[in-house]
Amino acid sequence: MNPRALRILAIADVQGGRADLAEGKMVMADRLSRRDGATQLWLADRRGRQGRIGDALRHIDVLLRTSPEAQAPLLERLAGALALPEARAAIKPMIVADTPWIESFFAIAVDRSPTMVPLAELVASLREGPRVDRLEGSYASLVYRLAGEQQYDLMRKVYTKLPAARARDLYDVSLRSAVDPKGYRPVIWDFGSRSDRGAAMLGPDEAEFFAMTDVRGVAASKAVFLKSDGQALRFRKKEGTVGDGAAAFWRVTCVLGRVAKSSVQSRNLLEVPDGTVLSLPFPVGCRAAQIEVVVDGAMRRDPTRVVLSDIGLSR
DSSP states (O other): OOHHHHHHHHHHHHHTTOHHHHHHHHHHHHHHOSOOHHHHHHHHHHHHHTTOHHHHHHHHHHHHHHOGGGHHHHHHHHHHHTTSHHHHHHHGGGOSTTOTTHHHHHHHHHHHOSOSHHHHHHHHTSSSOOOOGGGHHHHHHHHHHHHHTTOHHHHHHHHTTOTTOOGGGGGOOSTHHHHSOOSOTTTSOBOOSOSSEEEEEEETTEEEEEEOTTOEEEEEEEEEEOSSTTOEEEEEEEEEOOOTTOEEEEEEEEEEETTTTOEEEOOOGGGSOTTEEEEEEOOTTEEEEEEEEEEEOTTOSSOEEEEEEEEEEEO
């Protein structure tokens, strides 16, 4: 029996209002050959309409593997289906390194989805994200966008499943992740990429934060999760420029917990004697925070800079 002939007969049944007979022929065509794209697409649509989401997605998987030319529209449908818990459960076994369409799927889901939550829920349910080098860009975008959506608790769950990420960086504010930037912003230190403000490492536990003349903004930032109340940001001010209205300070914004959106700010670090060790308590009830070094270059002729070291958490 020819699978293509069965499909043609099935389409005739559909046109004659005999959908059940058509389904039987399509199922038989599928058993004879899984390489007929039209059959797989028809069965995927039919199973979807019947509420058999898992079966529908299995037919889409076959189609993606056998008909590469149909990948883009199908992957968009697959990414959209992630909003359904039953679809995520059905897709989960397919999220492995040897799935041929895995890279394209992540790229489309990250680039074209209005929110990262469904994809993040899928990744969080995995034992580990696929170890595929070309997924690193998608993983980075997923983490960064989750932070932008204020989905910090979900971001934490996702982060622990990513193969290139170090879970300890979630709870660490030291400059280690700037020295060895293995992981994804904003969990690792973000020194930015601007020329008018930013940061640079001067040693294994020492960094310079700077801003040019008439520039004010965030020089560096990092997200951190807190294990308990009573923790504080600890650091040493080693040196810095002063005068002409220049300033440099820490800004801590709570992003998770009962005091989310509250913030605290340090004093102007340029006015603190060099060598001083200081601390800035996190708001009580805060479970995660975004910490930032803000530098104001004011109208100084030269760049404004502050050097900080021994950054860590204290109780």
